[in-house]
Amino acid sequence: MQVFYSDHFVLPLPPEHRFPMQKYRLLRQKVSTIPGIVLSEATGATDSQLLLAHDPAYLQSLIRGTLDPRAQREIGFxxxxxxVERSRRSVGATIAASRVALQEGVAVNLAGGTHHAYRDHGSGFCVFNDVAVAARSLQRELGRRSMRIAIIDLDVHQGDGTASIFANDPTVYTLSVHGERNFPFRKQTSRLDIALPDGTQDTTYLEALRHGLQTLENQWEPEFIFFLAGADPHKQDRLGRMNLTDRGMKLRDAQVFEFAKKHQLPIAITMAGGYGLDINTTVAMHLQTVQAAATYWNDYLEHPAHPPGV
Structure with missing residues (x-):
């Protein structure tokens, strides 16, 4: 299974910054021990690719370093x-994963899931919206602007930027399962939002996800899935405010992969958020997602679906 990384491109942050930049390197090291994994460093997304989901003025302000202080504060970096380079690489890794998933059933970006980035501004540690860019890139490369894509966002924070970008796009179904009272405090409208209270435990979360996937199945016939597998619903996450156990997180991933398997859909996975009290817990949650993806990859190769548009 092909896995893409970009952790050699490190964003310099002050020592007290709460973003866990080192988790990407630690995760890559763990993933490298899984049999059958092929690790590749991602190339950066081009300007033309980024402009599929982002405003030209915003992109130029990032390239030139002319963002105003308020915009920089909203991003958080x-x-x-x-x-800028790290953000390009993170988007490039999701684009690469989506291309491979189309042919091989599944591929992973060990970063990405930057779902708070809007078309014209960044937010919440998200500079570019990697999944939005990759979805539009996939449609363009296949010459199928009508290709039906589902984005299953299981980060604990609502995918507000993604919901905004695709608000009027009938080809993309956005499903977000998130904390009702957590960031962002001004939510956008996804195709399907499932907002859960603080302290949600395994049983309630898994039932809500089951409902969400059933609704997706009833309302939509996706040809491709992007899965944002945030580690932050875990009970030991500093920012999550939910109470999922290790087993609950594992069953969460299993539900998504079972949905994909049932419909024989290719799936590209991004890691999204994770801010554990112990960084090793966050890495462990991401690692079990990659391990589940590897199992799905083996199943998919045994029963390959016909790639959409090919």
């Missing part, structure tokens, strides 16, 4: 050339 200080501007630097390294910030």
């Amino acid at each position: 200080p501007w630097s050339e390294a910030m």
Whole structure:
């Protein structure tokens, strides 16, 4: 199974910054021990690719370093050339994963899931919206603007930027299962939003996800899935405010892969958020997602679906 990474491109942050940049390197090291994994460093997304989902003025302000202080604060990172390059690489990894998944059933970006980035501004540690860019890139490369894509966002925070970008796009179904009272405090409208209270435990979460996937199945016939597998619903996450156990997180992933298997759909996975009290817990949650993806990859190769548009 092909897995893409970009952790050699590190965003310089002050020591007290709460974003766990080192989790990407630690995760890659763990993933490298899984049999059958092929690790590849991602190339950066081009300007033309980024413009499929982002405003030209916003892109130019990032490239030139002319973002105003308020916009930088909303992103949560200080501007630097390294910030822009790392963000390009993260998007590039999701684009690469989607291309491979189309042919091989599944592929993974060990970063990505930057779902708070809007068309014209960044937010919440998200500079570019990698899944939005990759979805539009996939449609363009296949010459099928009508290709039906489902985005299953299981980060604990609502995918507000993604919902906004695809608000008027009938080809993309956005499903977000998130904390009702968590960031962002001004939510956008996904095709299907499932907002859960603080302290939600395994049984309630898994039932809500089951309902969401059943609704998706009833309302939509996707040809491709992007899965944002946030580690932050875990009970030991500093920012999550939910109470899922290790087993609950594993069963969450299993539901998504069972849905994909039932419909024989290719799936590209991004790691999205994770801010564990112990960074090793976050890495462990991401690792079990990659392990589940590897199992799905083996199943898919045994029963390959016909790639959409091919």
